[in-house]
Amino acid sequence: MRDVVKIENLSYFYPYSEVAVLDHINLSIKEGEIVVLTGPTGSGKTTLCLTLNGVIPHILGGKLDGRVLVDGMDVLEHDVAELSTKVGIVFQSPDVQLFSSSVISEIAFGPENLAIPREEIRERVSWAMELTGLKGYEERSPAKLSDGEKRKVAIASILAMRPKIIVLDEPTTGLDSIEAKRVISLIESLRNKYRTTFLIVEHREHILRLADRILLMVDGKILGECKPRDLFDDEKLMNSAYIRVPEVVKLFHLLRKEGVYRGRIPLTVEEALPVISRVPIAPSTVKSCNAPKDPRANEELIRMEGVSCGYGKQEVIKEVNVKINKGEFLALVGRNGAGKTTLAKCMVGLIKPSNGRILLQGRDIRDMNIADISPIISYIFQNPERQFFSMSVEEEVSFGPRNLGLSEEEV
Template sequence: MAVIETKGLTYTYPSGTKRALEDVSITIERGEFVVLTGPSGCGKTTLCRCFNGLVPHFYGGKLEGNVLVTGLNVHEHSIYELARHVGLVFQNPENQLFALSVEKDVAFGLENLGVPRDEMKKRVDWALQTTDIEDLRERAPHELSGGQQQRVAIASVLAMQPNVMVLDEPTSFLDPLGAQRIFEVINELNKNLGITVVLVEHRLDLAARYADHVIIMDEGRVMLDGKPREIFGLEKTRLMGIGIPKSTRLYQVLEKSGVHLSKVPITSEEATQILKEVLNRD
């Protein structure tokens, strides 16, 4: 069942001269882990803003076409209503955090939804635990490092237990192990709790392994939409300036030199394994 469906989405920011989205039609199924990527300025952040109604309700401008999120038409529902279903983690955590303590920031959304006190405490504890920031509970978010802030931002969305989590480069400030840990957390939320994940990401070396659906945008349009292995393997994807996983890139380079491998690898483990097949054959 589709949890997000857009049809012919076209949008221009009120102050913009160029279309930020042009005829975007995509379907995201419930429970999918979607990686949304594309060159900077391609419209991926704008598309995410449509999922919880920030576009057009907050940013203004005219949104043509249709967006259905968990069956709700974004044109007809407020950000407040949509926020119960779609949690958005921003690229820059400073835009999201404002409370005096981490705990208060994580509790804020729940307070607004009127969640009972006991339940609130439980969910805040769980969210802090899951993102491994329990020790930061009393700290002021603005004093934290970029990476720590990013975790707080994720925790505050996580606490809302939304059906869909949209994360706009949520690990860009994190070191690789920190990023990997966050991707693992997101992956667990997806696999164990069935939360649909839309992850906007350039770091495909780390993120590709978790995806079961990849959407690539450029200049406001959807250019490619399908399974990760097919899409990353295409020469077109790389030529569009997408940073495909290095394992996949190695595959392409070897194919061009006449070395044929049994499948397109998207992780280093896969690449190691299929290279061993070829090297042992010799």
């Protein structure tokens, strides 16, 4: 198989920076390969991806040394429009690549700009929506979808372009387990049917298991590569890769440490079941433990009574009743688009309920402004970029305390 990506001695500096974000990288990826790039935050993974379609250096600028070839095209000699016919990128935050007023127009935008015949565009859009589970979303506004649904639209918009190489930057972030499995199945199907090549930035085990090769990136360098099974078999390597380790893998590493298991580490529950029955585990005594009761456990913090809310005429949550006490730790789970984010925004006063009422420490939230609410309850967005606006980290972190009227010393 031929190389569809070839990177030779690549180094890159962002504008006005003297620190190399990418440091003498050499990499080849063959047609139909699934390569996963993993490593700690800030190691240069996304930056490396952006060199493949020419966003770096043509749009972001900076200094690029070395050579990046994509399907034989040198990225320095071809613009982003040309490279987009070969490489499609789904960004870590889907908001940065969605701008159309409807899902169907968003997915059709790429093929339209390639001057593809209208009938073929319709076929491509229908195909991409079917693969990503977006049938029925045609006229929905991407801006009003959940983050997980937006990610599916971004993936569909790239699929409709039918590039030879697809770059996915954390493709399952924000997706529920069912939709994550759909993405995994989609990757496998495209590779098997169309020989599509994938470069995936990810640290979750369900994507890592797909890989033909896993590349470990740290401080702008690719330190090494391995097969998925070799990665999960080596505890030290797993820790250095900053990946999420499956519980079954953790269990068997623990058994290995205890000296009762010496075989290869199973990667799934299905692999582990026939093995675990043969592991000589001594019976242990389980003692019950009564955790101390939190004295605040019966002190009510939030009460929602028959709450309904949504966006415009679209009702997203309907007649919700919830009571939350101080000191409780709760998890809100459900499918993408079920209304989890809408419920949370409603709870902190960012969206007003159309029906019902919300009591915060006994006060009706409709009688409170944000200044009253924020000392009691705070909200961290799924995409943190939506709440950053200051020029430095220090200014950003101190903005809230200053607006609460705290002294500069306390800030």
